[in-house]
Amino acid sequence: MQKIEGGVTTPIGFLAAHTAAGIKYEDRDDMAMLFSTEPCELAGTFTKNVVKAAPVLWDRQRVEEGRGVRAVVVNAGIANACTGKDGIRFCEETAEAAADCLNIDPLQVCVASTGVIGMPLPMDRIKNGVRSMAPTLSDSREAANLAARAIMTTDTHPKEAAVCLSIHGTEVRIGGMTKGSGMIHPNMGTMLSFITTDAAISKELLQEALSQVVSETYNMISVDGDTSTNDTCLLMANGLAKNEPISKEDDSFSIFVEGLLEVNRTLARMMAGDGEGATALIEAVVKGAPDKEGARKLAKSVITSSLTKAAIYGHDANWGRIMCALGYAGVEFDPERVDITIKSEAGELPLVENGVALSYSETEASEILSKSEVQILCDIHAGDQEAVAWGCDLTYEYVKINADYRS
Amino acid sequence: MQKIEGGVTTPIGFLAAHTAAGIKYEDRDDMAMLFSTEPCELAGTFTKNVVKAAPVLWDRQRVEEGRGVRAVVVNAGIANACTGKDGIRFCEETAEAAADCLNIDPLQVCVASTGVIGMPLPMDRIKNGVRSMAPTLSDSREAANLAARAIMTTDTHPKEAAVCLSIHGTEVRIGGMTKGSGMIHPNMGTMLSFITTDAAISKELLQEALSQVVSETYNMISVDGDTSTNDTCLLMANGLAKNEPISKEDDSFSIFVEGLLEVNRTLARMMAGDGEGATALIEAVVKGAPDKEGARKLAKSVITSSLTKAAIYGHDANWGRIMCALGYAGVEFDPERVDITIKSEAGELPLVENGVALSYSETEASEILSKSEVQILCDIHAGDQEAVAWGCDLTYEYVKINADYRS
Numbered sequence: 001m002q003k004i005e006g007g008v009t010t011p012i013g014f015l016a017a018h019t020a021a022g023i024k025y026e027d028r029d030d031m032a033m034l035f036s037t038e039p040c041e042l043a044g045t046f047t048k049n050v051v052k053a054a055p056v057l058w059d060r061q062r063v064e065e066g067r068g069v070r071a072v073v074v075n076a077g078i079a080n081a082c083t084g085k086d087g088i089r090f091c092e093e094t095a096e097a098a099a100d101c102l103n104i105d106p107l108q109v110c111v112a113s114t115g116v117i118g119m120p121l122p123m124d125r126i127k128n129g130v131r132s133m134a135p136t137l138s139d140s141r142e143a144a145n146l147a148a149r150a151i152m153t154t155d156t157h158p159k160e161a162a163v164c165l166s167i168h169g170t171e172v173r174i175g176g177m178t179k180g181s182g183m184i185h186p187n188m189g190t191m192l193s194f195i196t197t198d199a200a201i202s203k204e205l206l207q208e209a210l211s212q213v214v215s216e217t218y219n220m221i222s223v224d225g226d227t228s229t230n231d232t233c234l235l236m237a238n239g240l241a242k243n244e245p246i247s248k249e250d251d252s253f254s255i256f257v258e259g260l261l262e263v264n265r266t267l268a269r270m271m272a273g274d275g276e277g278a279t280a281l282i283e284a285v286v287k288g289a290p291d292k293e294g295a296r297k298l299a300k301s302v303i304t305s306s307l308t309k310a311a312i313y314g315h316d317a318n319w320g321r322i323m324c325a326l327g328y329a330g331v332e333f334d335p336e337r338v339d340i341t342i343k344s345e346a347g348e349l350p351l352v353e354n355g356v357a358l359s360y361s362e363t364e365a366s367e368i369l370s371k372s373e374v375q376i377l378c379d380i381h382a383g384d385q386e387a388v389a390w391g392c393d394l395t396y397e398y399v400k401i402n403a404d405y406r407s
Numbered sequence: 408m409q410k411i412e413g414g415v416t417t418p419i420g421f422l423a424a425h426t427a428a429g430i431k432y433e434d435r436d437d438m439a440m441l442f443s444t445e446p447c448e449l450a451g452t453f454t455k456n457v458v459k460a461a462p463v464l465w466d467r468q469r470v471e472e473g474r475g476v477r478a479v480v481v482n483a484g485i486a487n488a489c490t491g492k493d494g495i496r497f498c499e500e501t502a503e504a505a506a507d508c509l510n511i512d513p514l515q516v517c518v519a520s521t522g523v524i525g526m527p528l529p530m531d532r533i534k535n536g537v538r539s540m541a542p543t544l545s546d547s548r549e550a551a552n553l554a555a556r557a558i559m560t561t562d563t564h565p566k567e568a569a570v571c572l573s574i575h576g577t578e579v580r581i582g583g584m585t586k587g588s589g590m591i592h593p594n595m596g597t598m599l600s601f602i603t604t605d606a607a608i609s610k611e612l613l614q615e616a617l618s619q620v621v622s623e624t625y626n627m628i629s630v631d632g633d634t635s636t637n638d639t640c641l642l643m644a645n646g647l648a649k650n651e652p653i654s655k656e657d658d659s660f661s662i663f664v665e666g667l668l669e670v671n672r673t674l675a676r677m678m679a680g681d682g683e684g685a686t687a688l689i690e691a692v693v694k695g696a697p698d699k700e701g702a703r704k705l706a707k708s709v710i711t712s713s714l715t716k717a718a719i720y721g722h723d724a725n726w727g728r729i730m731c732a733l734g735y736a737g738v739e740f741d742p743e744r745v746d747i748t749i750k751s752e753a754g755e756l757p758l759v760e761n762g763v764a765l766s767y768s769e770t771e772a773s774e775i776l777s778k779s780e781v782q783i784l785c786d787i788h789a790g791d792q793e794a795v796a797w798g799c800d801l802t803y804e805y806v807k808i809n810a811d812y813r814s
Contacts (some may be wrong), residue, residue, distance in 0.1 A: 048735070049731065049734035049735045050733070050734040050735070050736075050738070050739060050740060050742060051730050051731060051733065051734030051742040052734075052742075079727070081727065081730075081731075082727055082730050082742065082759075082762055082763060082764070083763065084743065084761070084762060084763040116727060117725075117726075117727020117728070117730060117731065118726060118727045118730075118759075118763070118764045119764075182714065183714055183728075183731065185735075224713040224714060225632065225711070225712070225713055226712055226713060226714045226728070226731060226732065226735070227731070227734075227735035228731065229727075229730070229731050229734060304632075305632070305633055306631040306632055306633060306713070306805075306809070307589065307590055307631060307633045307809055310805070310806050310808075310809030310810050311809065311810065313806065313810045314809070314810025314811055316810065316811070318524075319524075319525060320486070320488065320489055320523060320524020320525045320636075321524070321590075321633070323458050323488075323489050323524060323525075323636070324456065324458060324488075324524065324590065324633060324634075324635065324636050325633065326457070326458065327456035327457040327458030327459075327634075327636060328455070328456045328457070328592075328633070328634035329457075331457070332457060333457060335457060335458040335459075335489065336491065352489075352525075354491070355489055355491060356489060356490065356491040356525070357489070357525045357526075394806055394809075395806060396803045396806050396807070398713075398717070398806070399717050399720065399801055399802060399803050399805070399806060400803070401717075402713070402714055402717030402718065402721070402801075403717050403718065403720045403721025403723065404721055404723070
């Protein structure tokens with residue numbers, strides 16, 4: 001597997017477009033479109049929030065029907081959530097507008113929205129946006145990048161990743177883009193993430209691969225503990241790489257999953273690191289857990305703790321808060337066997353051994369925690385399972401963004 | 408039942424003391440002592456965090472043994488958590504020092520600590536503190552207030568409450584004090600809360616009353632979602648009111664529970680309203696839930712949501728975040744039947760009916776949310792159960808306090 005510079009247009013046959021439709025933001029792009037020259041197998045994971053935005057309901061239907069999806073239309077600014085009976089109509093009309101321009105069936109179109117909850121979508125602007133994007137679809141590197149930029153809300157930079165794999169000697173590509181950066185605490189999905197691949201793979205295995213990977217990536221990040229109404233991850237496979245189709249859980253499938261994991265892990269990390277107001281990406285690695293589920297709960301508890309997040313912002317090695325967060329994760333362990341180490345490009349420093357403080361330099365610890373990527377390594381010595389979770393620090397800026405977001 | 412001005416010394420036979428022991432803070436009191444002239448029945452609830460501070464382990468033993476507790480020694484500044492094998496020794500030595508001064512058995516002494524995790528307790532200062540407090544024990548109103556002040560950490564004011572009940576014509580009193588105000592997300596306990604009563608009541612019913620009340624009060628508040636290692640709520644009953652002893656779940660027990668609920672609800676609300684950095688108390692009332700447990704989860708989810716908390720700080724009626732928080736609480740309901748209303752001393756304003764926005768004045772909504780106590784009323788129309796939870800807004804000041812806490 002090779003990591004390459006790229007995004008959603010990296011796999012063969014995928015095109016992207018973007019436009020400034022004036023949905024809510026001024027003077028910036030706020031719509032994007034993806035298009036595949038061939039019908040795709042589609043896999044998806046979605047929010048587990050009881051309150052689901054209309055596009056989540058629409059896309060879930062598309063995944064279930066499997067009619068060979070061709071396009072995705074995305075808007076930023078308004079979430080099309082809590083819009084009552086109108087919500088699904090907005091999705092239908094968007095899909096119809098795209099289908100008209102692209103000469104496909106409306107049921108081959110997925111839609112996604114992100115932004116303020118409860119406002120109606122301005123359908124005239126959405127339709128105008130769709131019509132202006134269709135003729136500009138391009139498979140260029142720039143088109144992918146500008147699409148990734150167009151779907152941002154409070155993100156500070158676009159998030160893309162791509163890999164190239166070899167399956168039985170045939171090159172296969174996977175590319176993706178995602179956006180955060182608040183209301184991020186995905187539960188079987190993520191804010192919005194769109195992954196493309198030219199691999200030939202069955203629908204069942206495509207979904208299996210996505211579900212496996214999502215549990216290790218998007219479901220292991222949190223910005224603020226709030227599981228959104230709109231979390232959506234779509235994976236489209238158009239088969240244009242012409243590899244021998246992946247139809248069982250063999251070596252080819254493993255290679256594909258590994259590539260998919262790399263792309264999504266990269267995107268998930270980017271999303272956590274660009275959490276609202278964040279100055280640092282926090283990576284919690286928990287080792288020695290009795291089972292995988294326990295390891296995940298523990299790692300996620302550390303990166304979700306407001307007090308730990310605020311301490312990292314203050315470059316304060318307040319490991320008591322890490323112990324505390326491990327303790328309320330809902331996993332049994334012996335606190336007197338826990339080791340905690342912090343690590344960044346400035347160095348590595350053990351803070352706790354067997355549950356009690358080592359004598360370490362607070363200055364050195366503070367220096368390590370001042371970097372833009374910080375690792376917290378916890379070994380609970382209760383087994384051989386491990387998990388990694390990603391979050392970010394809690395800053396004044398987070399509060400500012402979210403006290404003012406709608407105004 | 409009558410609410411009265413008072414605290415832990417309001418019930419007959421309870422004395423309090425305070426001192427500046429110099430444990431961590433300078434120029435302020437940081438230790439308190441409670442003493443009962445008669446042995447007490449003792450009930451307690453404690454943190455469910457796997458990482459339990461040594462005083463939690465010590466006090467739990469005292470509750471189990473039921474040897475007629477007489478005194479409680481509390482210190483602020485250092486939590487005596489993650490202190491390894493030394494932790495319990497610190498508790499023993501503190502209890503022994505108090506027992507010596509008070510001429511009682513060390514096993515009649517409870518201890519409690521709050522503050523930084525991982526630092527050893529300075530036992531010389533603790534013992535000196537105990538010795539200087541013992542001769543100053545007093546049943547005065549002032550003694551109770553200064554004790555409530557001495558146990559504060561980042562609290563901005565002391566928290567006390569008291570009621571007077573009539574049980575079969577006999578006056579019975581309940582008084583209490585508590586402290587917050589960070590790492591507050593109690594799970595079967597609370598940061599530190601000490602309740603006294605002169606009621607005569609069996610140990611079993613005392614524990615039953617406390618457990619009932621804690622689930623409706625401390626377990627329904629959150630400041631930051633972090634369940635502490637030290638959460639402790641102790642309830643001491645010395646019987647000096649000479650009421651006919653409460654020995655079964657009859658009317659007398661109900662009256663006692665009602666009084667206990669009033670004291671603890673008052674203290675819990677105070678703790679939420681004085682959460683670190685808070686400018687407002689948020690009270691979430693959820694009605695129409697299918698069961699009590701569901702109602703509690705929904706109410707607690709609303710007051711725990713970082714995004715909702717930040718919106719309240721910004722006086723922004725961002726009800727989409729409230730819908731979102733209800734949706735991820737883990738309770739099934741129909742989003743299209745939800746009503747949401749906000750309320751404060753500035754008025755009452757319905758925002759959402761049947762899951763969609765009403766046309767309301769943002770200015771009026773903002774005015775309502777600008778008050779120091781704000782209610783969020785949610786009716787999910789799925790049953791007849793309700794619950795109330797209390798939290799606070801999320802502010803720059805919270806981040807500041809917790810980025811700098813140790814330094």
